[in-house]
Amino acid sequence: MTMLDSPTFAPTTSVAAYAAAATKIYGDGDTQVTALDSVDVSFPTGEFTAIMGPSGSGKSTLMHSLAGLDRLTSGRVVIGDTDLSTLSEKDLTLLRRTKIGFVFQAFNLIPTLTAAENISLPLDLGKAKADNDWIDEVVRAVDLGERLDHKPNELSGGQQQRVAVARALASRPDVVFADEPTGNLDSQTGAAILDFMKRAVQQYRQTIVMVTHDPVAASYADRVVFLADGRIVDELRQPTTDTILAALRSSSQH
């Protein structure tokens, strides 16, 4: 845990990812649903952003579009300096492999691979030489010890999610997207995961975007973006659980 004790703060001015006039419309005619309505949002490098909002607010759609899993109806998404709308299916896949990390709510790991193999999976899928020092550091941070050689079904839920976060960080991506990463965990284990993510942002200048509807989880972020009806309705910096709850109350009355 040496890296925890060595602060490496640097002001962030560059942008890891952004969406401009992002619009996503599902269906057509009478059944048409606007999931995203011309959203502009940017995620500075080295910042931990939480996206919150009620069900159907468009937060998942926004994250999927940002992560190159879903395509926008109009508008654009840029990761680093790559405009996703111009990419082919294959290039999108390669971009996900190298520039984007994922943490899902559950079922994050390939059951046939060990924890260590799961962590290095995105790198192993490519031919590029892995940054071994970095991998070693991430693996150390996961703090699994001997369990690294175990299959996921031999790990606890919290351990599995830590491995998932480490996997997301392994390729040193431009941005990590986390979709309710603590949704399946008890609050104590969840807190440990959120600490781990926060450390990754602070120490390694990683950029994390997390979708959640848990105000406690969101309070670990540097910034909270509130979505409702496909639009950004509010934003909080250096949030606490209380300020988030207050913002949620006001946005639901909005």
Place this chain on the structure above:
Amino acid sequence: MWNITRKNVAANKIRLALTALAIVLGVGFISSANILSDGLRDSFGSLAAEIVQGTDLSVSRDADVPLGQAELDRLNAIDGVRVANGGYGTEDVLPIRADGTVVRPNGPPVIANSWSTDEQLNPTTIETGRAPEGPGEWVIDKDSAEREGFTVGQTYELIVPTADGFTTAELVGTFRFGAENQTNGATLMAFETNEAKVLFDRDNFGGIDIAVDGSRPIPEVKADIEAAFGADYLVQDTADLNAETTAEFNSFISVFAWVLRSFAIVALFVSIFIIANTFNIVMSQRVRELGLLRAVGATPKQVRRAVMGEALVVGFVASIIGLFVGLGLAYALEAFLNALGAELPPFGKPLSIATILIGMGVGIGVTLLSAWVPARRAGMTSPVTAISGHDASSVATGRRSIIFGALLSTVGAALTGVALFGGIESTPTLLGMLGGGAALLFIGITLLSPLVAAPISRALGAPIAKIYNRPGVLAKENAARNPKRTATTAAALMIGLSLVSMAFVVGQTLKNDLNELLETTVKADYAAFPQGDGMVPIATVDAMEASPELGTVVGMKYWGTEIVGNTPLSGAEIDDDLGYVEVSTLDLNKIDEVLNLDLVEGSYADITDDTMAMYESVADDLGVGMGDTVQVMLADDSFIDMEIVAIFADGNIFEGALVTEARWDSIGDQENYDWVATTIADGSTAAQADEAIATIASDFPQIAAQSALEYREEISGQVDNLLFILTGFLALAIFIAFIGIVNTMALSIFERTRELGLLRAVGMTRNQMHKMVRWEAAIVSSVGALLGAVVGIVFGVLVVVATPDYVLNNLSIPWLSLAGLVAAAGIAGLIAGFLPARRAGKLNVLQAIADA
């Protein structure tokens, strides 16, 4: 939820189609066998009726008794007989076309008969020209005349079984057989009766046909003949003759049909594994749904019935389609066999009630049988699983099925062992025990193979993991992750390939043994064999002796006769059903120049007209040895005593006893030779001798002359052809096994939707996913092929050990071919994985992840 349901249905459509395909093919093959045999039976049945029509009674020899002019005269004198007509028939006469080529039977036979001058007793009618009336004349059926280009009024050469080997005769007419010359592809010829006796080299009539004058009832005439001739003669009426002729045709047809059927049975047996596996996988995937059914009050019986109902529908629909496929296959098989030169007679393709009932019964039965265990398991689903989503499939694996598998394997192995080594005489019992034992063994091995499926998968996948990195590792691990599923899927392939591998081992051993036998025992440089069923004429031997390029010429003759020793014959050395031993002869003064027989005791020099050399295992069987005396039956049915003065080792070119030529002439009744061995003359080169042999072979089209090497190559080629045909027939079972691989892979992919979505999300390209899925299929099929090769080698070794040494002796295993087989299976697996891989690649990442 709707989304999942819709996908379920879509996945089921493919699953149902693939499951049904296995049944469709199996039922199709069984039905085509039935349709073909029905059609052929009808066609040959009417042929039989035409052959015997007009013959009221027939007398033939039932023992070694004379049937000549004297017997004919006695029959003509019997009250009620209008005319008795003695006839000869042979398949050893072949006409030579004007261009010098020989009309050879390639499927339907070429038959020569004596011409009956009595209209009622002659099933043929002159169409052009006239009937043959004496020496130097012949007639042929009109269609064959046209097909083979024979013109009435021209003189042709014919191959005949006389010492000269040839005769010249004028074609004086053509005839039709029955009303429309429906010969079912056979070529028919006829000669005047006395000429036929000479040309066919016959002492006795083949049979005497009788037409009655109507003054007395036929049964009375029959009884009179039987009384006058005694039990050594067989007297038959029209119905007997018809039944006999039909039975002869039918035995040939049913052998053919049973060959087809046995391959269909193997295919259906393989189908059971595939269908059971499919139902098992689907049931474990639907465990929540089944749990819900149980939770809302469905009894285990109701759930079981629902599953069996689904199987019933699949089996029913597939069997109906299978019947039509069978009809199509019957046409295709006819065309295929005809293309191979079989020239099957034209026949109908009746879809009889029996064919329909058998096809439907087998198809539905196999499906229900396959679904039984999965249905029982589905019925036992706990209602709690609806909530917990607990996987039911993992519960039933384990010790119980291992114990059951071990039990079945043991019983199967025991049955097979008794069949192979128990000295069972009855062929149907033997085949039943072998088949049943093998089936039990296969099921047992399948139940046991989950124990080894994972390590084998990992071992086979290791190089792939090296080459393809992560997709390779995942392919390997996916193949190993559910050993039971991999084992069952692979088992289907194991069955077909183990049979192929066994054939490879037996075939290779046979080839090597023959090669070794020829290499060690034959010193001659060339051998001349008859083409087809005939003999090598004396004239050929004369021509060889006259050729300055050829050295020693030795002709061999074989004849089966009765030899009485101290114990009765029991083993497979018996030449035929009569318990005869093969007695051979050749010029004993020249034997050392052409053959190198392995004499255990004694020497040729001691063989006189009253002594013989005997084959070791025959001597053992007869309970005699050196210096003992045996009784040998002569041609006139009397016995003489002969002393054994030499013993041959097992695995020799002669199988029974060896006597002098003079003695042989009193035992056998044959002028021409079975085969002839010759050497290159001193002072001649191999090339000169080759040319001399080639000239003789072209002068005598009834023989084939080959060098020792050519002969060995030909035998190898024949064994290879047999293996090739066998593999071709087993291809159906192997194909169905690959359908099983496609099926399992498709279902596994459906099951792993979430996992595949995750892989795509973290950066696995479509291409990599294709590789992963296809290599998994390749590993699964290689596991099956490897197990099949191992089981096949064991079977092959057992067969070789169980077979007498003079048939199969030195076991040799074709490792390279077997390795090629496993590799080919791997490649086929890659191909089988194509569709599932495409399906996996098309996966919508977002939906896959959302389905969690």
